[in-house]
Structure formats: structure tokens, C-alpha cells
Amino acid sequence: MPENLNIPDHRKLKAVYLIIVLHTMQIGVGIAGYPRIVFMEAGRGSLISLIIAAIALHIIIACIVYVLRSFENQDLHGVLTQFFGKWFGKIITFFFIIYFFMLFLSVQVNYIEFVRVFIFPDMSSWLISLFLLSLVLYAALGGVRVAVGASIVFFFGAIWMVGLQIEPMTYIKFDNYLPMFEASPGELLSGALKTSYTILGFELLWVLYPYLNEKNKVHRYSQLSMSITVSMIIFLTFVSIGFFSDEQLKELTWPVLSTIKIISFPMFERFDIVTVALWMIIVLPNLILLCWMTGMSVKRVFGGKETYYIFIICLVAFICQSFLDNRYLVGSFTNLVGQTGILSGFLFPVLMVPFAMYHRRKGAKNHGKQS
Amino acid sequence: MKRRSRQSNYFPCKVETLQQDLFSDFFNSSPDLASKKVSVEGKTAIIIYMDYLVKEEEVFSHVTTKIQEAKQLDYQTIESDIPITDIMELKTLDEIGGALLEGYVCVYIEKEKSSLVIPVPRIDQRKPGKAETETLIFGPRISFSESIDMNMNFIHKRLDTKTLTVEKFIIGDMIPTEVRLLYLSDIANDEAVQEMRDRLNSLKIDDVLESSALTQYIEDNSYSIFPQFLVTELPDRFCYSLKEGRVGLLVDKSPSGVIAPVSFLSFFQTTEDIYTRWNMGSFIRLMRIVAMFLSITLTPLYVAALTYHYEIIPDALLVSLGHSRSRVPFPPLLEALILEFLIELIREAGARLPTKVGQTMGIVGGIVIGQAIVQAGFTSNILIIIVALSALASFTTPSYLMGSAIRIIRFPLILLAGFWGFIGLIFSFAFIAIHLVKQRSLSFPYFVPIYPFQPRDFDNSFLRLPFLWSNKRAYSNRPKKIRRFQKPNR
Numbered sequence: 001m002p003e004n005l006n007i008p009d010h011r012k013l014k015a016v017y018l019i020i021v022l023h024t025m026q027i028g029v030g031i032a033g034y035p036r037i038v039f040m041e042a043g044r045g046s047l048i049s050l051i052i053a054a055i056a057l058h059i060i061i062a063c064i065v066y067v068l069r070s071f072e073n074q075d076l077h078g079v080l081t082q083f084f085g086k087w088f089g090k091i092i093t094f095f096f097i098i099y100f101f102m103l104f105l106s107v108q109v110n111y112i113e114f115v116r117v118f119i120f121p122d123m124s125s126w127l128i129s130l131f132l133l134s135l136v137l138y139a140a141l142g143g144v145r146v147a148v149g150a151s152i153v154f155f156f157g158a159i160w161m162v163g164l165q166i167e168p169m170t171y172i173k174f175d176n177y178l179p180m181f182e183a184s185p186g187e188l189l190s191g192a193l194k195t196s197y198t199i200l201g202f203e204l205l206w207v208l209y210p211y212l213n214e215k216n217k218v219h220r221y222s223q224l225s226m227s228i229t230v231s232m233i234i235f236l237t238f239v240s241i242g243f244f245s246d247e248q249l250k251e252l253t254w255p256v257l258s259t260i261k262i263i264s265f266p267m268f269e270r271f272d273i274v275t276v277a278l279w280m281i282i283v284l285p286n287l288i289l290l291c292w293m294t295g296m297s298v299k300r301v302f303g304g305k306e307t308y309y310i311f312i313i314c315l316v317a318f319i320c321q322s323f324l325d326n327r328y329l330v331g332s333f334t335n336l337v338g339q340t341g342i343l344s345g346f347l348f349p350v351l352m353v354p355f356a357m358y359h360r361r362k363g364a365k366n367h368g369k370q371s
Numbered sequence: 372m373k374r375r376s377r378q379s380n381y382f383p384c385k386v387e388t389l390q391q392d393l394f395s396d397f398f399n400s401s402p403d404l405a406s407k408k409v410s411v412e413g414k415t416a417i418i419i420y421m422d423y424l425v426k427e428e429e430v431f432s433h434v435t436t437k438i439q440e441a442k443q444l445d446y447q448t449i450e451s452d453i454p455i456t457d458i459m460e461l462k463t464l465d466e467i468g469g470a471l472l473e474g475y476v477c478v479y480i481e482k483e484k485s486s487l488v489i490p491v492p493r494i495d496q497r498k499p500g501k502a503e504t505e506t507l508i509f510g511p512r513i514s515f516s517e518s519i520d521m522n523m524n525f526i527h528k529r530l531d532t533k534t535l536t537v538e539k540f541i542i543g544d545m546i547p548t549e550v551r552l553l554y555l556s557d558i559a560n561d562e563a564v565q566e567m568r569d570r571l572n573s574l575k576i577d578d579v580l581e582s583s584a585l586t587q588y589i590e591d592n593s594y595s596i597f598p599q600f601l602v603t604e605l606p607d608r609f610c611y612s613l614k615e616g617r618v619g620l621l622v623d624k625s626p627s628g629v630i631a632p633v634s635f636l637s638f639f640q641t642t643e644d645i646y647t648r649w650n651m652g653s654f655i656r657l658m659r660i661v662a663m664f665l666s667i668t669l670t671p672l673y674v675a676a677l678t679y680h681y682e683i684i685p686d687a688l689l690v691s692l693g694h695s696r697s698r699v700p701f702p703p704l705l706e707a708l709i710l711e712f713l714i715e716l717i718r719e720a721g722a723r724l725p726t727k728v729g730q731t732m733g734i735v736g737g738i739v740i741g742q743a744i745v746q747a748g749f750t751s752n753i754l755i756i757i758v759a760l761s762a763l764a765s766f767t768t769p770s771y772l773m774g775s776a777i778r779i780i781r782f783p784l785i786l787l788a789g790f791w792g793f794i795g796l797i798f799s800f801a802f803i804a805i806h807l808v809k810q811r812s813l814s815f816p817y818f819v820p821i822y823p824f825q826p827r828d829f830d831n832s833f834l835r836l837p838f839l840w841s842n843k844r845a846y847s848n849r850p851k852k853i854r855r856f857q858k859p860n861r
Contacts, residue, residue, distance in 0.1 A: 017824070115794060120679070123794075131791075131798045139805045149808035149822035156821065157804065269685045277793035284801055 007210055015214040015221050017148055022225040024151045024285035025201035029110035031233060032254040034198045035240035039249050042191030045183030046237055049191030054230040057199055061226055063349040065219040067356040068209045076206035077300040083355045090301050097297045099344045104290040105317055106337040108132055109324045111283045118276040129321045133314045135284060140291040140310045144211050147292040151285035158281045165239050168259040172242030197338030198233060200345050207293040381464050383482045386417035393419060397468035407435060414444040420476040425491045434476055434489055444480055446487055453489060460485045494518060502604050504771050510646040514604045519549055519623040525606040545577040549623040558616045560849045563632055566813050567618050582622040582629050591811045598772040599812040601630040601637055608642045616850025632815035634847060635807055636832045638773035644835045652835035659767050666764035667781050669757045670707050671788035671796050677703040679792035698748035704789030706750045710758045819847035
């Protein structure tokens with residue numbers, strides 16, 4: 001059985017950072033296209049779908065924290081090996097590594113797609129990828145402190161962009177929300193399932209948990225972070241649905257970016273170009289933290305130095321993005337990641353709960369015997 | 372001969388031998404080694420000194436005369452006759468030679484087993500003057516001088532507390548230089564003090580040169596463009612930092628003190644912000660940060676917008692921009708680089724030339740070249756405004772090193788913006804942000820209070836809140852006592 005990860009106290013991070021870090025992990029490329037995706041499924045019941053997904057999200061976080069708190073200081077790999085033994089645990093972690101990498105890749109290719117559609121249609125994808133990955137490498141090589149620090153700095157650099165939605169808000173037509181309850185339960189549910197890609201990213205908690213101080217506050221802060229994410233998505237979806245008519249909304253791939261098209265400042269006629277470039281700051285925390293957590297998980301499975309794995313991950317991601325070079329492929333790949341996420345992000349923690357309960361009971365018994 | 376001088380039982384010897392040995396062995400036949408023989412009651416003594424290292428009048432009045440008038444010639448009598456403290460007895464030639472170099476006078480009485488050295492050093496120093504690079508409008512203007520004694524005097528006068536601790540280090544193998552480590556023992560963080568002590572102890576170099584050179588030997592990341600230690604010439608600011616729980620260094624023969632650990636934002640603060648009223652202080656601090664941001668953004672933004680993103684420029688502006696750029700044959704990137712380079716040239720030339728010529732240079736550079744370059748169709752009017760504005764903004768940074776760093780960073784930013792538009796621009800911002808997060812100053816985080824996020828420090832970093840609201844020292848320095856004073860009950 002693997003020992004608890006021993007991380008010295010001075011290298012640990014404050015649990016408060018979870019509020020920002022989990023939030024930046026979730027908000028990324030998914031949010032830009034989310035209103036359309038959910039609208040295609042649930043129509044005007046989108047917000048209801050979203051609320052269903054949000055409730056599920058909060059429950060899942062409770063599950064994850066419950067499982068993690070059955071142990072003193074374990075990450076995903078540690079938990080799995082405790083439950084299923086060394087080899088089986090390693091195999092499941094390996095699947096997670098692939099899943100994390102797929103997330104990493106999907107964020108990257110989606111951002112490349114943004115840039116090519118909005119700013120530089122002719123810019124080669126490998127160049128944008130090189131930009132992103134060099135930053136990711138630079139940050140991820142600094143370890144967890146730099147990864148988390150960069151996310152926090154980028155969060156403050158990007159959060160003001162929510163304010164850009166104020167102008168589109170003034171153009172909202174309330175007819176667009178009505179009739180509200182026309183979607184069938186099946187449509188609502190499939191809308192909720194389609195939400196998965198947008199709110200994925202909370203898996204970071206699995207890997208980051210051993211690095212946190214004040215474990216008793218982890219639950220509170222992660223739930224808070226989820227509610228921030230959810231309220232932001234609800235707000236953006238609300239604006240997009242109210243701003244566009246339903247025919248328009250179904251045709252726009254990235255409604256959130258399209259709402260920003262109408263904004264103009266005295267010095268900036270078209271702010272959407274600036275926004276898409278700035279979206280890099282929203283995407284980078286995703287990539288940096290994903291890269292770090294993938295590297296960390298690989299290290300936990302195979303041993304060795306994290307630095308090399310981070311290099312390898314970036315190199316593989318650089319090669320893989322060249323195969324995902326058209327919109328259709330990117331779309332279906334993102335879909336695939338979203339569906340995988342339903343299994344590995346949402347279903348998996350629930351499945352772990354019985355094991356954790358068993359482990360706790362066993363632990364309590366052992367403890368009783370000893371005393 | 373050589374061997375003999377190293378021996379510990381060099382003495383007793385003849386006075387002529389001592390003089391000859393010092394002259395030929397130690398001072399390479401220097402013409403400035405002065406000596407005088409004195410005979411009292413049959414005993415012979417010799418007085419030797421380097422004439423430009425001692426105060427000669429004092430040697431004549433306090434040493435030579437006293438020995439000549441002495442009733443009998445032995446060291447006790449001389450020591451009690453001479454009104455100078457810190458007289459030492461030395462036994463080897465090496466020690467004597469070293470002492471002579473530090474401004475001692477050597478007195479040797481024939482047949483004695485040791486020699487007497489008396490300190491009469493001549494230190495020519497400038498009077499404490501006004502600060503030149505960190506000028507203040509409001510507040511104490513005195514600056515450090517080149518003598519460590521005088522600098523210590525400044526600091527002791529300002530920090531009249533028994534907790535001011537001073538540690539002495541001698542650094543440099545070839546040219547030993549005195550370095551003093553200063554901190555307030557009841558406030559400064561022990562880890563910071565220990566870290567600085569370790570770094571100084573493990574430093575093995577030939578020569579310190581200057582305090583800002585010393586910082587480059589002991590800083591955390593030598594490859595970064597950002598300074599990680601604050602070098603200041605204001606005793607006032609130095610003492611303020613010590614009171615905040617930081618650690619200070621003074622280097623002999625250097626007119627500036629070093630402060631660590633510092634954060635990125637410390638470079639945009641002056642003590643003047645504290646002397647003025649809080650609202651002005653806050654406004655000026657915020658303005659400096661905005662100015663720094665503008666200084667590195669404006670020109671790259673112009674280049675990016677004009678090269679790739681015409682559509683973001685509003686119609687009204689586009690007309691005048693197009694008009695002023697219509698005669699320019701270069702792409703915006705080249706245009707901006709030429710002008711930025713020109714501004715740097717004018718700045719550098721102005722700094723190197725004597726003051727009077729320098730002013731002329733400013734006028735020639737600023738007005739004549741600026742006017743001519745537009746008429747010749749090299750650059751557009753608007754770019755001149757932008758470049759001048761960003762140069763101006765970069766000079767608002769109180770620290771010279773940080774100001775220069777900001778001016779230099781602009782060039783890679785302009786290049787990236789010229790090649791890849793906004794993507795290049797945002798890339799470079801992200802890179803700078805990650806870089807700043809990675810930096811440490813004396814192993815303390817550099818980018819506080821943003822990361823590690825420390826909202827309790829905002830009162831005296833971005834802003835300068837009234838003292839009633841900010842009665843605590845910065846949490847990020849982890850001082851031993853966080854509270855400066857109790858809030859009055861009102």
C-alpha cells in the first residue's frame with residue numbers, strides 16, 4: 001500500500017485558493033459555445049437543464065471530498081490503489097491520465113479554432129500551439145505553486161470581462177425566454193448531459209488535494225467555487241439566449257463571443273478581437289493546471305521525474321493538435337471528451353463513495369481493535 | 372628576505388631594516404612612504420606612514436611632537452601621551468603593512484619586540500548631498516554618501532532604538548570590502564536574516580565593486596530582467612524598509628543601500644507617498660502602476676492594430692491615422708522600432724553628456740528631430756505621441772532599475788506584436804505574468820500581494836490608506852510584530 005504523500009507544510013497551499021483555481025479550471029473554451037449547445041437540446045428550458053447539471057455538480061463535489069477525506073493525504077492514484085490494489089489502481093489511474101490529456105488537447109485545439117475563426121484565418125495551428133505550449137511549459141515546470149499562482153493572476157486578469165456582457169444585456173428581449181417550460185424531461189436531461197464539457201475541470205481536486213492546507217475547509221471552498229462557476233454560466237447563457245433569437249442562436253458556434261461583437265469603446269471599435277486574444281488568459285490556467293496534474297499522475301504511476309513527463313506531454317500535445325485540424329474533427333473530439341467526462345468526471349466519484357464508506361468502516365474497526 | 376618578513380619573530384631589528392623592508396617588500400618602492408627618525412636619550416625610534424593615507428597635520432601634532440617631547444622612550448609612555456584611541460601592538464611585517472594601508476602610523480622603537488600602530492586615517496568624502504536619481508519633492512532629501520561610517524551615522528540617527536542590529540561581513544578576496552547587514556531584531560523575520568547571512572557568508576568573489584553589483588551576486592534569479600533587491604540612495608527609505616521588517620545591506624565605498632526581500636510593487640512606491648496625504652499617495656501609486664502598464668502596452672498596441680487589426684480602430688480615428696501614415700513608407704513595426712530606438716538614444720545621450728549639453732540634446736532630440744522625422748515621412752504624428760507618452764510613463768517609476776527594465780521589455784513586446792498581432796501581445800503579457808509569479812526575492816515571493824494573494828496588504832501596496840486603516844506592517848514580509856500601533860478608540 002502506498003504511503004500518504006508527504007508534502008512538507010511550507011510547500012502546501014492555502015485552501016482558499018481552491019475558490020479561484022477550481023473556477024478557472026472549469027471556465028475555459030467550453031463556455032464560449034455552451035449556450036448554443038444546450039439550446040439545441042433543451043430549447044428554452046436551457047436554464048433548467050443547467051440547474052439540473054449544477055445540482056449534480058454540487059453533489060459530485062461532495063462525493064469527491066467525501067472520498068478524499070476518508071484518507072489523510074491521498075490523491076487520485078493513492079485512493080485507487082487503496083481501494084483496488086496496486087496494479088488495478090495503476091490501470092485506472094492510467095485511464096485518467098489519458099482522459100486528462102484528452103481534456104488538455106481539446107482545450108488547446110478549441111482555442112486554436114477560436115483564433116483561426118476570429119483573428120487570423122491563415123495562422124498555422126502549430127504556431128498558436130507553440131505559443132500556448134511554451135507558456136504552459138514555463139509555468140508547469142515551476143511546480144504546483146507556480147501553476148496555481150499563474151491561474152490566480154490570470155483569473156484577475158480576465159474576470160473583468162464578465163462586465164462586457166452588460167451592454168448585450170441591455171438588448172435582451174424577454175420574448176426569447178418564453179415559453180419557458182416547453183421542453184420535455186428527456187430534452188432537459190440531454191441538455192444537462194451536454195453541459196458536462198463546460199463544467200469539467202473540478203477533477204483537479206483529485207490531484208491537488210494533498211497539496212492543500214486546512215483540509216477541513218476544502219469542502220466549503222470547493223462548493224463555493226462551483227457556485228461561482230454555475231452562476232457565471234447561468235448569467236452568460238441567460239444573456240446569450242435573451243440576446244439572440246432562436247434561429248440565430250442555433251447558427252452561432254460561439255454565442256458568448258458573438259455577443260461581444262456589438263461592444264465598442266472610444267478607442268476600440270471591435271472589442272471581440274481583443275476578447276478572443278484575451279481568451280488566451282482564460283484558457284491558460286486550464287492548460288497549465290491540466291498539464292501539471294497529468295504530469296503528476298504519470299509520475300505517481302510510473303515514478304521518475306515530473307519534469308520529463310511535462311516535456312513529453314507538451315510534445316505529444318503539439319504533435320496531436322496537427323491531426324485535429326478542421327472544425328468538424330475538433331467538434332466531434334470535444335463531444336467525445338464531454339461524454340468521457342460524464343463517465344470519469346461525474347459517474348466515477350459516485351461509484352467511489354461505497355468503497356470509501358467501506359474503507360471508513362474498516363478503518364474505524366481497526367482503530368477500535370487497536371485501542 | 373621574503374621568508375623573514377613572514378616570520379612572527381621578526382622583531383627586534385634595526386629601525387633602518389624595518390623601514391627598508393617595508394619600502395622594498397611591501398610597498399614596491401613606493402615614493403610615498405614617509406618616515407622620520409627620532410632619538411630621545413640614546414634610544415632611536417622611527418615613525419613610518421603613507422603620506423596620502425594619513426592626516427599629516429595630526430601626525431605631526433599628535434604623534435611626532437609627542438614622541439619627541441617624551442621623557443623616556445617606551446611604548447607605555449607613548450600610548451599614554453598620544454591622545455588617539457585604538458592603538459595596537461603588532462608583531463609581523465604583514466600586519467604592519469596592512470595597517471599602514473588603512474591609514475595607520477607605525478612607530479617602532481629599536482630593540483623592542485613589537486611595533487606600535489596608531490590610526491590617523493585621512494578620509495576625504497563628499498558632504499552628504501541631495502539625492503540625484505531618486506529625487507523627492509516632499510520629504511527628507513539627504514542621500515547616502517560613499518563612506519560607510521557616515522551612512523551608519525545616518526541610519527543610527529534615524530533608528531534610535533536598541534533593537535537595531537548590525538552585523539559585519541568582510542567580502543572580497545583581492546580587495547576586502549566591509550559589508551554591514553542591518554535589521555531590527557524585534558521586527559525582521561528570522562528566516563530572511565538567516566538567508567541573507569548565509570548568502571553573504573557563502574559568497575566568494577574577488578571584489579565587491581558596489582552595492583548594486585553585490586546584489587547581482589546574491590540575487591535569486593540572475594537571468595530575470597527585473598531587479599529582485601531594491602537599491603536605494605535614500606537613508607530615509609532604507610530606514611522605512613527596516614521598520615517594515617525588511618533586511619538592509621550597506622557596502623563600504625558605495626553610496627546606496629540594498630533592501631530585501633522586496634515585492635514587485637515596492638519598486639513603484641516611494642516614501643513620499645507616505646509623507647503626502649493618503650488620498651494623494653493612493654492616487655499617485657495607482658497612477659504609477661497604470662503608467663507602467665501603459666508604457667509597455669501603448670506602442671505594441673499601435674503596431675498590432677495597424678499591422679493586423681485595422682477593424683478595431685474607430686472610424687473617426689482611422690481617418691486621421693490614415694492621413695498621418697499615408698506618407699510613411701515603412702510597415703508599422705519598423706516605424707515603431709525606429710522611433711523607440713531614437714528615444715532611447717536621446718535618453719542615453721542626455722544621460723552621458725554634461726548637464727548643460729544634455730539639456731541642449733533634449734531640445735535637439737525632442738523637438739528638432741521629432742518635427743523633422745514626421746515631415747520627412749519617417750513616422751506618423753500619432754506614433755510620436757504614443758512613443759513619447761510611453762517613454763514619459765516609464766520615467767514615473769521611482770526605481771531606476773525597474774524603469775530601465777520596463778523600457779527594455781517594450782522592445783520584445785513590439786516585435787511580438789509586429790509579428791503576431793494581439794496573439795503575440797497577449798502571449799508576452801502572459802509570459803511576464805508567469806515570470807513574475809516564478810520570481811522570488813530572498814526566497815520570499817516576489818509578486819505579493821497578488822500571489823500569494825494577500826488582501827490584507829492592499830492598504831499599503833496598491834493604495835496608501837490612512838494610518839488609522841493601515842496600522843499593520845506588510846503580512847508578506849512575515850515580520851515578528853505585525854501591529855505598528857494600537858488603533859485609538861474613537
